[in-house]
Amino acid sequence: MVPFDKLDQITNRFEFLEASLAQGGVEDFAKISREYAELKPVAEQIAAYRTSLDDLAEAEAMLSDPEMRDLAEEEIPALRARIPEMEHALQLALLPKDAADARPAILEIRPGTGGEEAALFAGDLLRMYQRYCEGRGWKFEVLEETQTELGGIKEVVANIQGDNVFARMKFESGVHRVQRVPETESGGRIHTSAATVAVLPEAEEVDIDIPATDIRIDTMRASGAGGQHVNTTDSAVRITHLPTGIVVTSSEKSQHQNRAIAMQVLRTRLYDLERQRMDDERSADRKSQVGSGDRSERIRTYNFPQGRMTDHRINLTLYKLDQVMMGDLDEVIDALIADDQARKLADMQE
DSSP states (O other): OOOHHHHHHHHHHHHHHHHHHHHOOOTTHHHHHHHHHHHHHHHHHHHHHHHHHHHHHHHHHHTTOTTTHHHHHHHHHHHHHHHHHHHHHHHHHTSOOOTTTTSOEEEEEEEOSSHHHHHHHHHHHHHHHHHHHHHHTOEEEEEEEEEOTTSOEEEEEEEEESTTHHHHHGGGOEEEEEEEOOTTOSSOOOEEEEEEEEEEEOOOTTTOOOOGGGEEEEEEOOOSSSSTTOOSSTTEEEEEETTTTEEEEEOSSOHHHHHHHHHHHHHHHHHHHHHHHHHHHHOTTGGGSGGGOOTTSEEEEEETTTTEEEETTTTEEESOHHHHHTTOOHHHHHHHHHHHHHHHHHHHHO
């Protein structure tokens, strides 16, 4: 059952915001407009739900009228079938929102166990996410990339801009395992390797204040396996956050640009640390949650000989590995979101 007091609160707040915007001259217009836009679809769902309840009550009252009884008996089954669906949709709309869901994201990929094969797989994951983002119309920008001599990835950091990026990408954090015959294997044996993925909500300057005394900035010459990220001037920037020991680097051509990129990544990592600390306080059993972002946990296996991808958190197996590696991730991400919503609904009902 949907809590009617909660529905009243949302409706009253929406009507207040609507009246404020209609009058004009309100302070913090952008903030109020954003809240209004977020509440509008929920307020419309509430209005439709209440209309259906009123229609059902009227139809049931018509049963006692011989002239209207046939019409009522036609309408009542459809209304009774529709109302539970509307209640479920409202329950989902009322679930606690992650404040970071609408934010852009920082994506970090690093090879795990498996040597050069793990680095090659990290490169495959990078291309998979690039294609997924292109398909959704998101902007994907590589901020920092270090390659191996064989074209694998030692480390890559990318920025993803678009609508609700973190809401969909946050479920990708964790250890991704691959089972296949490596290009470097001459005997045709199947190897198991891994890469770690971290997806962090991009932090804004107002989220994290970093005093100048907390950081050390070093400039150095960019180096690597070759390509666009290598230059011959001391333009690369390394920033060390002294209280936590976090180190970030950027080695584009402009030292000024590198400093801005490194600070952006540092703010995002510190913001993520704070989010994890708050999440740990809210949930002692955080590892059991789909959206925990625990990057030490194996979340997915890509088995190339069998052409399958298995997500271990929800026991989902898809025999369409080629499409997945081409960026067709919506089916698994939609399933993870649905599972996360089901868990939250269960928690609300306890």
